[in-house]
Amino acid sequence: MRKFLALLGATVLMLVAAACGKPPTASASGADLVFSSVKEMTAAAEEEGTVLVYTDFLPTDIKALEKAFKRAYPKIDLRIQRIGGTDLIARYESEVEAGAPSADVVISAQPDYYADAARRGVIVPLRDTGVLDFVPDYPKKYIYDDLGTALIQTIQSGLVYNTRHVPAGKVPKSWEDLLDPFWKGKILSYSSAGLDDINQLLTLNLLAEKYGTGYLGKLAAQRGPSQGGLEPMHSAVAAGEGWLAIQSLPFVVESMKAEGAPVEFVSMPDAFWPTHGFGVSAKASHPAAARLLSYFLLTPKGSESVNTGVGSYGPYDHIPDTFVPPTLKQMQQAKERHDELIGPFKN
Numbered sequence: 001m002r003k004f005l006a007l008l009g010a011t012v013l014m015l016v017a018a019a020c021g022k023p024p025t026a027s028a029s030g031a032d033l034v035f036s037s038v039k040e041m042t043a044a045a046e047e048e049g050t051v052l053v054y055t056d057f058l059p060t061d062i063k064a065l066e067k068a069f070k071r072a073y074p075k076i077d078l079r080i081q082r083i084g085g086t087d088l089i090a091r092y093e094s095e096v097e098a099g100a101p102s103a104d105v106v107i108s109a110q111p112d113y114y115a116d117a118a119r120r121g122v123i124v125p126l127r128d129t130g131v132l133d134f135v136p137d138y139p140k141k142y143i144y145d146d147l148g149t150a151l152i153q154t155i156q157s158g159l160v161y162n163t164r165h166v167p168a169g170k171v172p173k174s175w176e177d178l179l180d181p182f183w184k185g186k187i188l189s190y191s192s193a194g195l196d197d198i199n200q201l202l203t204l205n206l207l208a209e210k211y212g213t214g215y216l217g218k219l220a221a222q223r224g225p226s227q228g229g230l231e232p233m234h235s236a237v238a239a240g241e242g243w244l245a246i247q248s249l250p251f252v253v254e255s256m257k258a259e260g261a262p263v264e265f266v267s268m269p270d271a272f273w274p275t276h277g278f279g280v281s282a283k284a285s286h287p288a289a290a291r292l293l294s295y296f297l298l299t300p301k302g303s304e305s306v307n308t309g310v311g312s313y314g315p316y317d318h319i320p321d322t323f324v325p326p327t328l329k330q331m332q333q334a335k336e337r338h339d340e341l342i343g344p345f346k347n
Helices: 002-019 038-048 059-072 087-097 112-119 175-179 198-211 213-221 230-238 250-258 287-298 300-305 328-336 338-345
Strands: 050-055 077-082 105-108 153-155 158-162 187-189 244-248 263-267 275-281
Touching: 038 050, 038 287, 050 087, 050 287, 059 077, 059 287, 059 300, 087 105, 105 287, 112 275, 112 328, 158 230, 158 250, 175 198, 175 213, 187 230, 198 213, 198 328, 198 338, 213 338, 230 244, 230 250, 230 263, 244 250, 250 263, 275 287, 287 300, 328 338
Parallel strands: 050 077, 050 105, 187 244
Antiparallel strands: 105 275, 153 275, 158 244, 158 263
């Protein structure tokens, strides 16, 4: 009887809170927190007052997101910490392992991470946050249930070439064109360590599926010196140390062109586009604000704020047909074939 009365009392308190229009109370971790409306979610987020984000977004996208979110929710302090590449995941995971996760939301171009993190109870699967109910116009084809996330940004991927050394007739239209003797020793790429990134692995896997694994060995034989990263690789092409580099992003090339560099971007089929997803931490210190930011990222205004760069597309844009949506199966396959895909590029 005592147990029944305690349960009844708790139920009455919940009903009173609902009648007063108060937001629901989060569980200890905030993982099970769901709201019945955006208004209710906003009130709870404003009460928390802060949301902390780890992301590998570009600085320009971060500034645009901060500005747009502040305009929409002036009572909430959006704090964004930029951590590049796979260091972002390593940082967040080390904090989780130590029992002190800092980020409320993780935004990364490693979309396979969310599926694994959700399985381990580290990230809340997007559908379990309840925010998808508030964005009925979000294109369903960009909700990736197998990954537990959704697309908020994808960036066109291709090649960069030196316009002083590459005549119009030699600009590649397919990956097979790169086997032309013209390119011998003139193609730059990441070192094998740089190719470990999931986006690079996925492209190599697509090429191996289309042309056979022998193609990768032939392509690797065309290379000049390997490069340590995106910036030095593009700088080397601009300086004529190489005539073309794999892979490139339009906004990088456009910024170099604005400074007078003799470079141009060319889109390629079967090039996997870096794709940003996001996840709410299961141990978020600000679970309501984390969900509100997630909601905002899925709205047209939120999407527009982080997709202003050249070659950057959001779910409400007309994404070109060359975009290959990420799937968990593709990523698992690419990882399983890691040694086979990277092998020809070992150095």
